[in-house]
Amino acid sequence: MAYFDKRWVGVFNYRFRRRFKHDLSKLERAVEYILDTRPDLAVCTGDLTSTGQPGEFERVRKIIKRLADSTVPLVYTPGNHDCYVKRPKCVAAVREAFFEANQGRCAFDDLPRRFELGGAEIIMLNTSRPSNLLCSWGFVAKEDSRRVAQWCEEPKRLPRILVTHYPLVEDHIWIRVRHRLFGQKELVPVLESGKIDLVLCGHVHKHFLKVDERGHGQCCAGSVTRNGSMVEITCEEDRFSYRTVTL
Ligand SMILES: [Fe+2]
Numbered sequence: 001m002a003y004f005d006k007r008w009v010g011v012f013n014y015r016f017r018r019r020f021k022h023d024l025s026k027l028e029r030a031v032e033y034i035l036d037t038r039p040d041l042a043v044c045t046g047d048l049t050s051t052g053q054p055g056e057f058e059r060v061r062k063i064i065k066r067l068a069d070s071t072v073p074l075v076y077t078p079g080n081h082d083c084y085v086k087r088p089k090c091v092a093a094v095r096e097a098f099f100e101a102n103q104g105r106c107a108f109d110d111l112p113r114r115f116e117l118g119g120a121e122i123i124m125l126n127t128s129r130p131s132n133l134l135c136s137w138g139f140v141a142k143e144d145s146r147r148v149a150q151w152c153e154e155p156k157r158l159p160r161i162l163v164t165h166y167p168l169v170e171d172h173i174w175i176r177v178r179h180r181l182f183g184q185k186e187l188v189p190v191l192e193s194g195k196i197d198l199v200l201c202g203h204v205h206k207h208f209l210k211v212d213e214r215g216h217g218q219c220c221a222g223s224v225t226r227n228g229s230m231v232e233i234t235c236e237e238d239r240f241s242y243r244t245v246t247l
Helices: 007-021 025-037 054-068 088-101 142-153 187-192
Strands: 042-044 074-076 113-117 120-124 160-163 198-201 208-211 217-220 229-236 239-246
Touching: 025 054, 025 229, 054 074, 054 088, 074 088, 120 142, 142 187, 208 239
Parallel strands: 042 074, 120 160, 160 198, 198 217
Antiparallel strands: 113 120, 208 217, 229 239
């Protein structure tokens, strides 16, 4: 059935491009590193799969299960590749993986969610949903945006971290027009005003930081399976510092 929906684009992309660039063994190394170092919180910002098919999720779930079953708090927001098509089996697969990777803390339909975890206030926002055939667009639903903005009006007790797949702010929006996010307009000033301390995002394969002198702003860890690296963040007082971990 993959040839009757968007998955044929994804399967083609995987066969001729992604499979030569992405190494799943790096994800295994990332899990080992996290289990060895026991951080306060581990975050995965999505695109665990290429085309969101049940078999792909099965393969990845085997790798992250040790981490999901551990006492290290884990947060996962799905990427656009994880929410590739509307086919019921694929939708069920991402929902199951979501529930497991978030250690049963919340269900996919509960998003956006806010909770205190690992010494931070975490806001989880889903921006991924099936898009058209040739684009990888993300969307912030109006209702979700309003809810997140309302939460951010409340006084902060802990560092406030927004976890989502798409970068909230991108420099080269017209170059990346096929990969952009829509509907984030209301949330950008919330980030810029400091009501959100840090956005952790993915989607862009290359690691980038868009932060001020205190490390507040936006961090994209880049692709673990492509770069063989991830980012370790330390928060001391009001300051975030970043270190790239080579796996
Ligand atoms: Fe993505």
